[in-house]
Amino acid sequence: MKWTHLCFAFFSLPYREGIAQMSTGSIKEGVMEVGVWQFNNFAGIQGGYLNPASLSDSRIGWQVQFGSLYTQGGITNVDNPNSHVLFSGTSLKLNKHLWSPTYTDVRGPGFMLQLPNRHAFSISTRYRAASYQTKILFGNSTTNVNRGWTTEAFNEIGLSYALPIWVHKKHHFKAGVTYKFIGGVYYEDLVSQGVLGASRFEGTLLNTSTKFNKPFEWNHLFPSKNNGGAFDVGIIYDFVPDFEQYLHPMDGKTRIDVTKNKYLVRIGLSMLDYGSFAYKGVERREGVFVNQSVPAAFGKTNLPNDLRFLLTEHSPQSQPDITRSLATIFVINADVRLGKKGWYVNTLINSAKWNNKGFYSPKPYTPFSVAALTPRFEKRGAEFSMPLSYWRQTKQWAVGMQVKFGGLFFGTESLNSLFGGSKSPAPTVYAGFSIQGWARAIKGSDRAGIFDENDAYANALGSQNLIKNGI
Template identity: 25%
Template sequence: MGISNSNYGGTHSVYRHPSEVADSRYRFYLNLAAADAFVATNQARWVAPFSMIRYVTGNVPAEYHRERGRSLGRTGFMKEMQNGRDKRLTMGGEVRGPAALLTLSDRFGIAVSSRIRTVVSHRNTSEATARLMLFGTQIPELRGIINESQHGMANVNGFAEMAFTFGAVLLDNDDQVWKAGLTVKRNVGFYNSHIRVDNGTHQIVRDPTQNGFQALEIERFNGKYGYTTQEAFQRASITPGWLFGKQSAGAGWGFDLGMTYEYRPDYRKYTYREKGEIRRDPTKNKYLYRISASLVDIGGVRFRNPELVNMYPVSVTNKMITYHTFLPVKQPDDVHERIVSLLDLPLSDRTTSYRSGLPAALNVSADYQYRENLYVGVLWTQSLVSPNATAMSTPSMLAVVPRWESRWAEVSMPIALQDNYSMPTIGLALRVGPVFAGTDHLGGLVNIGNPRGANLYAGAAIPLFRRGPRNPNDCYFPPQEGGYWKRWGRRR
């Protein structure tokens, strides 16, 4: 959020609003690389005496080393939020680049981009099932409780994206300007695993195969289970056969479409004549306020390679997961094979095709220029993905983003309601020259207020800015018969 609404966001602004590729402040912008990591949940808060970042990187104080490798729910580092409501978790990352934006003229701009997106999530999950996912079965207080009418959807998604964006100024009516943009995306899936529980009943019981341990008895499970084999990930490569052929587990197309309106009451300050044409100063932000709206990530990935794709409907009763069920497990395919065997899913029910949707969303933003270099933006993202869909999703959020920006430096502080408008956060982002770094959840990064999420991003680019008006005293000779060579001999 700290970068995407900026007039100097380059290709990062185009991901939110494709119309921003037109009338950019850049003549050419090359994103070398950018990375983003995030986690948000309504199930638990982080209560450890150190940050989540230190835990993930293994840089925890020595007295807590004994907790490494244990379930987070049993370390005491997390505090449950029990309120009887359905739970959710979104965790993942994104790598962007290379990507480039090119201004073709005062009216037209294009961008080409690439990125890898991965998300692990569960949504619409019954609290009892979410507790099981957090703690495991080795909690005595959970034993013997029959949990009925359980439901939930869990997804692991990973895909690569190549995209082309075209944008244009549709109307320049002096003080009112309309821009539009369209992005076409080629998405190639390199991994997917999902499980949906429509109706389930389970309880924790004594493990009949191992003294002193507990097992999970599944009395009922109706839903579906699908996955790609690990070979799907191993085949990933930047080759025509993988991007457009049949080597990948699946592929598909996606689209972004958006428009931007700018109100420019002082347009005369930015208007000049050059080579006989009336132009606007491309180095300046000319609006008093700007409103943008876009539909992004419309489309999906169709996984249909019969060598790599497996899909099963599930309707089973009286199954048990014991201490020995997943021993030994060394790779993802082992887990999938054990689940298929445990649930006794017949090969005759197996299909080799399913669709995984992109994280479709509506993005709306407004930006107001309070004074020179000082702006206040509003960002709204509304997810369009059903909670039970086999799809990656972007949690809905609303943010106010004050910022100070100039050509070579910028600072912003997003104030937001994230994670479906339930998690208040404050962020901080800095851009200096060709690099930027920031977080949309400063509390999660530095461990303030028992956070239930965290976020961190950074990137580097090569920016080439657009040229301003030339010397107004330069002579100009309009085109005439005879072309260049005849004009060359004219007296200056």
């Protein structure tokens, strides 16, 4: 496959800061930042998740995304291992802590196609799941089990379309929109207030869930039910000072070369996740336990799972649907080409605004607010970049790195986390897998792919026809 690239995607994001503190009498909730790996100037389907307008006038002619995995880590001794958050049962020891995924973002499969006149279409799929410990009610004694855990998972199928909307010499505008059909896959809120002693548990358990005690299944990655929807919309402005060199008269028409990265400055604005969906089939289970016998290993490896098991014999009560209003994310992204040697610099600012319509609390999936500056070098399909980011909720700084060879890319947002420190997010890693083909050069009726005397003749005929018709 000529001009075809391969890339594999595995993402691991920084853990949430501000997780529930185990000091006596305190109640604090976790804060989760997600999506920060898009510091870099991704194109194609991955770029469409950040701004759907980026699909238009792309050097990518077609793309098949087989799948990507993106995870965020947390400290395992206070987090909730749940199979719906993929790989949450695994851990990594670093800087005297064990880290385990508390957020999963699976993207793909998907397909993108560049259409005539620089229009583009894509279809994408996505699965998001998050969990965290929501409460610490009393103390940090190992005998006290006064905690709450919340997990949610939802999937989507997105249809995107992008096109140029206005071109005048150096100034090029394009727009894009994505509509996402969203299905609520899984929701659970587990609350415990009690005491765990020598093979005994005494206290109260409350569970509100859609699939009680049911593990993750791989078909959950793909939408099967539509419980709502959301929009992504975006606009991109390209400043192209040397636009004349990308114009090609062909068959009496002036066409724009789609095989080149033309802009000197690119500015993008986008609004993401404007919409809502519902978790259906909600049930509630409650149990009061007095001197309940439990195994000696109870709570040693997965306390929430063991507590949940105590409720299996309790009858459920049907509950109303839970409406999930997504946070609307606003993004401004600028990319500047520095000279003609392949150097770029990218800036990105995100801000999330909650839509409080409908009842839904708590919310494990809480979008990020971040500012980033990313210098980047590109040459012959290879790329190296180092994002410098500031996490606004947690007031943390991170220095990352990305390496790309063709379509194979990998990197991290937080090299400095390897050395610890309170101002560093947790370690991260990402990579990607898709196949793609570059857009083809413009060809006239002679199929030469270049502007020659045949095209000049056709162009002259076109001009004569315009004059003949009084135009």
